[in-house]
Amino acid sequence: MHRAPLGRSGATVTRLxxxxxGIGNLFSPVPDEAAAGAVEAAWAAGIRSFDTAPHYGLGLSERRLGAALRRYPREEFTVATKVGRLLVPTTPVDGDDRANGFAVAATHRRVWDFTTDGVRRSIEASLERLGLDRIDIVHLHDPDDHYDEALGQAYPALERLRAEGVVRAIGVGMNQSAMLTRFVRDTDVDAVLLAGRYTLLDQGAVADLLPEAAARGVSVIVGGVFNSGVLAAPSPGATFDYAAAPAALIDRALRMQAVCRRHGVPLRAAAVRFALAPQAVTGVLIGARSAEEVTDAAHLLELDIPEALWSELTAEGLLPGGLPLPEAG
Incomplete structure (x- = not known):
């Protein structure tokens, strides 16, 4: 699978x-063998970039990902994790973490920490959980309510670690484009991870982040291309941004699906390819919890999508005019 550099850094990511x-037990448990199988399937599909965070399953995602990747040559893959939430042990363990979205025992509690010391402690703990010799990319994770501390302490700490060669690339991961745009303008990040704000249903980032990132040579990785479910399987009860999708959005997704079917293309494939079209976008990130889901995601990149599909979506008012659209093939 094609690799591209992240900004001006030496780190690279595959298109997917x-x-x-998901392998941190997002929403529901995933058996150990299924988690390992998902990573194996990703490798078999040519995926060489992997994204995790302490937040995901209170460290379970990092532990499982690191264990699965240790069988492969370290120089052949790129690992990204995140800082901003420290995991503090809880004694005694009381209940589970489902309130935060993960089906794991509440062995730890999350503590927001974007201080210089917090960044270093977080990276040290992530290295231990991953069991790897280094982390390639570190993102500030969801600093929405901590902008001043993240900009004034966490970002300079990451910049020093990059200068020291401890990490190869630094970035910010968020579910909004406005604050990511501020980081792109005010710092020297290599990349940003944008979740859910450049999709078939939400193109908010086209007004701020995408042109700014393109102008400054900052790579954008787009996550949440299915908006947490409605663009994967639009139907009553589907979710949009991890909540029940409004009826109007479900109807819009169903109309998009009808257009895609007329051109013999799954809506999922259109969602993935649409997100890859802007100049600033280096790749897309898709969560998976099984080998089947990974194989399906990789297959979506190989499908032919005719230009007529995008023209019809635009003509029917399902996409605004003037957006960057994928080329045929």
């Missing part, structure tokens, strides 16, 4: 990255 929240 493996998002490891």
């Amino acid at each position: 990255s493996f998002g490891a929240a």
